[in-house]
Amino acid sequence: MTTSTNGKFDRKPLIAGNWKMNMDHVQGITLLQKLAWTLSDARHDYARVEVAVFPPFTDLRGVQTLVNGDNLKLVYGAQDLSPHDSGAYTGDISGQFLAKLGCTYALVGHSERREIHGEADALLNEKLKAAYRHKLTPILCVGEGLEVRQAGSHVEHTLSQLRANAAGLDAEQAARLVIAYEPVWAIGTGEVAGPEDAQEMCAALRAEMAVLFDESVAAGVRLLYGGSVKAGNAAAILNERDVDGVLVGGASLDAGEFANIVRFEHHLLTK
Numbered sequence: 001m002t003t004s005t006n007g008k009f010d011r012k013p014l015i016a017g018n019w020k021m022n023m024d025h026v027q028g029i030t031l032l033q034k035l036a037w038t039l040s041d042a043r044h045d046y047a048r049v050e051v052a053v054f055p056p057f058t059d060l061r062g063v064q065t066l067v068n069g070d071n072l073k074l075v076y077g078a079q080d081l082s083p084h085d086s087g088a089y090t091g092d093i094s095g096q097f098l099a100k101l102g103c104t105y106a107l108v109g110h111s112e113r114r115e116i117h118g119e120a121d122a123l124l125n126e127k128l129k130a131a132y133r134h135k136l137t138p139i140l141c142v143g144e145g146l147e148v149r150q151a152g153s154h155v156e157h158t159l160s161q162l163r164a165n166a167a168g169l170d171a172e173q174a175a176r177l178v179i180a181y182e183p184v185w186a187i188g189t190g191e192v193a194g195p196e197d198a199q200e201m202c203a204a205l206r207a208e209m210a211v212l213f214d215e216s217v218a219a220g221v222r223l224l225y226g227g228s229v230k231a232g233n234a235a236a237i238l239n240e241r242d243v244d245g246v247l248v249g250g251a252s253l254d255a256g257e258f259a260n261i262v263r264f265e266h267h268l269l270t271k
């Protein structure tokens with residue numbers, strides 16, 4: 001058993017940067033190189049804290065070449081994937097292609113996909129299954145909008161997304177699932193859910209995984225928080241018992257800022 005300094009066992013922290021629709025393939029390589037150098041200068045231990053980036057699809061081949069060529073220890077994934085494997089699905093990207101590009105992860109159900117593209121629970125369930133078919137680890141994003149939060153039904157809302165999206169997974173798949181709690185009202189707004197809000201939802205999600213699967217799945221599943229995470233607030237959020245990582249949007253576009261989030265253990269508060 002390994003112990004991390006925040007007292008959580010066996011769940012390796014994951015610091016993930018979602019670049020969204022930013023950084024063309026040339027800018028993406030520059031950003032990734034800067035990030036890798038910064039972390040290398042800081043002697044970052046990737047075995048202790050995992051680092052993943054989620055560039056646009058068009059960047060992935062360049063990212064793969066750089067990661068392989070420079071033997072980088074960070075991993076990467078796609079921001080979305082098709083529920084289908086191949087065929088007449090214009091504009092879709094297959095999990096098979098992503099696996100071939102060396103992706104470790106695929107985001108599924110980001111709130112911007114749910115809201116802007118109208119992706120519904122049944123489709124997201126298909127996308128999760130497509131990720132598993134191609135040995136990609138899905139990071140399922142869930143979370144409530146402002147009205148739901150104000151009505152006080154945010155926990156039930158978020159758990160019902162989990163139940164619908166993870167329906168039909170087996171325990172082995174569930175054990176590999178990563179879940180990101182991203183309250184929509186805190187995304188790109190500068191409005192951060194407090195560490196205790198992140199903890200409340202992550203604890204509820206973990207408890208629900210025990211109900212849906214079993215205790216050992218729940219104990220191992222990694223739960224991330226996302227929404228206006230910056231170097232200045234990451235450590236307090238990651239210090240919470242059930243928060244195993246963060247999914248960072250805007251701040252992941254700045255190599256120095258993101259590297260400081262990765263190095264959160266150096267800023268951990270003692271409780």
Ligand SMILES: O=C(CO)COP(=O)(O)O
Pocket residue numbers: 018110182186187188189190226227228229247248249250251
């Ligand atoms: O949506 C997010 C990450 O997926 C969060 O974005 P921001 O960090 O820009 O709020």
